[in-house]
Amino acid sequence: MAGWSASDIPDQRGRVAVVTGANSGIGYVTARELARRGARVVLACRSEARGTEAVRRIAAEVPCSTVELLRLDLADLASVREFADTFPYDRLDLLVNNAGVMALPYGTTADGFETQFGVNHLGHFALTGLLLPRVLAAPPGARIVSVSSLAHALATIDITDLNSERRYHRWIAYARSKTANLLFVHELARRLAAHGSDVVAAAAHPGYADTNLQTAGARMAGRRAVERFMRVGNRYFAQSADAGALPTLHAATAPDIRPDSFTGPSFLGRHGTPGPAWRAPWTLNDRAGERLWGASEELTRVTYDGLKS
Numbered sequence: 001m002a003g004w005s006a007s008d009i010p011d012q013r014g015r016v017a018v019v020t021g022a023n024s025g026i027g028y029v030t031a032r033e034l035a036r037r038g039a040r041v042v043l044a045c046r047s048e049a050r051g052t053e054a055v056r057r058i059a060a061e062v063p064c065s066t067v068e069l070l071r072l073d074l075a076d077l078a079s080v081r082e083f084a085d086t087f088p089y090d091r092l093d094l095l096v097n098n099a100g101v102m103a104l105p106y107g108t109t110a111d112g113f114e115t116q117f118g119v120n121h122l123g124h125f126a127l128t129g130l131l132l133p134r135v136l137a138a139p140p141g142a143r144i145v146s147v148s149s150l151a152h153a154l155a156t157i158d159i160t161d162l163n164s165e166r167r168y169h170r171w172i173a174y175a176r177s178k179t180a181n182l183l184f185v186h187e188l189a190r191r192l193a194a195h196g197s198d199v200v201a202a203a204a205h206p207g208y209a210d211t212n213l214q215t216a217g218a219r220m221a222g223r224r225a226v227e228r229f230m231r232v233g234n235r236y237f238a239q240s241a242d243a244g245a246l247p248t249l250h251a252a253t254a255p256d257i258r259p260d261s262f263t264g265p266s267f268l269g270r271h272g273t274p275g276p277a278w279r280a281p282w283t284l285n286d287r288a289g290e291r292l293w294g295a296s297e298e299l300t301r302v303t304y305d306g307l308k309s
Helices: 025-036 048-061 077-086 115-136 150-154 170-194 213-220 224-237 246-253 286-300
Strands: 016-020 040-045 066-071 094-097 143-147 200-204 262-267 271-276
Touching: 016 025, 016 115, 025 040, 025 048, 025 066, 025 094, 025 246, 040 048, 048 066, 066 077, 077 115, 094 115, 094 246, 115 143, 115 170, 115 286, 143 170, 143 246, 150 170, 170 200, 170 286, 200 246, 246 262, 246 271
Parallel strands: 016 040, 016 094, 040 066, 094 143, 143 200, 200 262
Antiparallel strands: 262 271
């Protein structure tokens, strides 16, 4: 694994992949490199215009690649259901739950969920559940990869206040949503194993990567000084989006990935080749995972019928 790079991605020909948030940043790089290795990649993007441009860019950078756009708004469960209903393939070999928002001012999704919890966790929980029959129908080697963050260490979930209705702090809400990603992977991996499935559910984080994720929240809040500070930090301290995507690509394709593993940059969790990442102990709590799963099914009305505990 030392020195692992995008050139080490195994042949992906014959595989179908979905990458959420694939129009920019880590999602774009992930989709592009999977396509470069031969996968048929569906870019799941909220903006049709930006998604179309991403398809054009990948086609230009990777001639003969097979990429397509299917609109997905994770802040609207009706859109999530429409995506699953119109997904054109009978099987899905790889689902990369990459899209996310970070440190936004308080807001709610179309379904009334706090935006960060709704997009980062509940939208992907619903999407994964609705696409799971296609994943289970894939040949051996199928994977589900969720992108979390080392910021999960700032807070565990509050099962009694998942939507931050009592008190809202943008960074704590973000951390809770990233903890939820890891608890989801933990419980999904447990349920898959209990049902004898060889599908691997794993997680990854990009370290500190130069994407628009850092500046979006400050821009939405009108905090121009903070936005400028984030841009300077990205310029001088962050690794590139290409480097930041490597842990996701490793978790999605490397042959040695184990269920419920967490992959990130090897140098202080910020830079470097992909490797095992530290995670807070509460992200491995079986009871917390079960309770979050039950609450998520109730909130989204998406049940994983094939994976009852």
